Amino acid sequence: METIEHKSDPIIQLDELRRSFVVRAKAGRIRRDKRVVHAVDGITASINAGEACGYIGANGAGKSTTIKMLTGILVPSSGRVRTCGFDPVPQRRTLACEIGVVFGQRSQLWWDLPLGESFTILAAVHRISAEAAKPRIDELIDGLELSGFLNTPVRQLSLGERMRGEVAAALVHRPRLLILDEPTIGLDMISKERLRQFLIAERAERGTTLLLTTHDMSDIERLCERVLVVDHGRLAYDGTLDGLARRVAMQRVLIVDLAEPRSPIAVPSATNVGSELNGARQQFSFAPDETTAAKVLAEVTAVAEVRDLTLSEPAIEDIVRTLYHR
Numbered sequence: 001m002e003t004i005e006h007k008s009d010p011i012i013q014l015d016e017l018r019r020s021f022v023v024r025a026k027a028g029r030i031r032r033d034k035r036v037v038h039a040v041d042g043i044t045a046s047i048n049a050g051e052a053c054g055y056i057g058a059n060g061a062g063k064s065t066t067i068k069m070l071t072g073i074l075v076p077s078s079g080r081v082r083t084c085g086f087d088p089v090p091q092r093r094t095l096a097c098e099i100g101v102v103f104g105q106r107s108q109l110w111w112d113l114p115l116g117e118s119f120t121i122l123a124a125v126h127r128i129s130a131e132a133a134k135p136r137i138d139e140l141i142d143g144l145e146l147s148g149f150l151n152t153p154v155r156q157l158s159l160g161e162r163m164r165g166e167v168a169a170a171l172v173h174r175p176r177l178l179i180l181d182e183p184t185i186g187l188d189m190i191s192k193e194r195l196r197q198f199l200i201a202e203r204a205e206r207g208t209t210l211l212l213t214t215h216d217m218s219d220i221e222r223l224c225e226r227v228l229v230v231d232h233g234r235l236a237y238d239g240t241l242d243g244l245a246r247r248v249a250m251q252r253v254l255i256v257d258l259a260e261p262r263s264p265i266a267v268p269s270a271t272n273v274g275s276e277l278n279g280a281r282q283q284f285s286f287a288p289d290e291t292t293a294a295k296v297l298a299e300v301t302a303v304a305e306v307r308d309l310t311l312s313e314p315a316i317e318d319i320v321r322t323l324y325h326r
């Protein structure tokens with residue numbers, strides 16, 4: 001397996017980390033069969049301060065279970081985990097001062113209070129004086145463009161607004177490590193991009209370590225230089241995104257809508273993989289390490305008028321499947 005060399009002390013260290021669950025399934029009218037699910041099945045990895053890592057895998061691969069162990073929510077069945085040098089479960093309170101966590105599906109904001117009040121309460125929870133917290137809160141309001149809805153109760157916010165609020169809430173106490181579980185799930189393109197830009201800037205300015213799980217490959221491309229792929233609780237890959245792309249020969253697809261229907265267009269640097277709407281929409285698959293979307297588009301526009309286009313990312317499920325079959 002490809003691995004990345006580490007020079008300084010890791011901010012996250014996992015050694016043969018395991019967690020299983022006993023699940024009881026109905027097997028007849030009264031009988032219940034016991035089954036053991038190995039959600040995390042021997043993961044060893046270390047992440048250095050300042051790194052930005054994507055933690056990806058199919059549904060049920062073990063991502064959330066790993067994150068719960070990293071943050072002290074769940075006790076490992078065996079193995080060892082250290083987050084910011086702490087044993088997460090017994091040292092959960094100390095660890096909470098060092099990390100920020102954002103769960104896309106869960107909120108840490110006070111639902112009925114105006115968004116801004118959650119930040120003040122969180123600063124107090126972290127024992128930061130109002131005076132010391134103000135410049136940081138202002139910085140987050142500015143960076144995440146929250147000023148327009150600070151006085152709105154959280155329950156009335158749009159998903160995009162709330163997610164930006166969640167990220168600010170996780171960063172009020174200036175954590176060294178920010179863990180994001182599906183931070184862009186359900187967001188539109190503009191909200192996703194805003195959030196990504198903020199995270200890039202936060203990391204550049206403060207050296208915050210990022211660990212994120214996502215089903216969106218664009219999050220990884222924009223934010224992470226390193227990817228860990230988990231499959232059935234085991235690490236299937238640990239290395240760069242480029243390395244992963246080479247391993248699974250990740251193809252991208254350019255979908256173009258033409259001004260007029262026409263027969264399938266052949267271009268030199270991509271393969272025409274589909275035609276719909278009588279040829280008014282055509283799809284071109286290409287290898288990103290051999291050519292670019294711009295070049296493919298130029299080749300198409302040389303022979304037909306293009307009205308609209310979309311660039312589709314490879315699905316994470318497909319990447320994992322390809323890795324697994326190898």
Ligand SMILES: Nc1ncnc2c1ncn2[C@@H]1O[C@H](COP(=O)(O)OP(=O)(O)OP(=O)(O)O)[C@@H](O)[C@H]1O
Pocket residue numbers: 021022023037038039057058059060061062063064065066
């Ligand atoms: N509390 C639990 N009790 C029983 N089984 C569990 C529990 N938590 C997780 N599992 C099982 O462990 C496996 C890994 O789940 P986990 O939530 O870690 O996956 P995931 O990679 O985060 O998936 P997703 O992308 O769908 O969120 C799954 O088979 C899941 O059903």
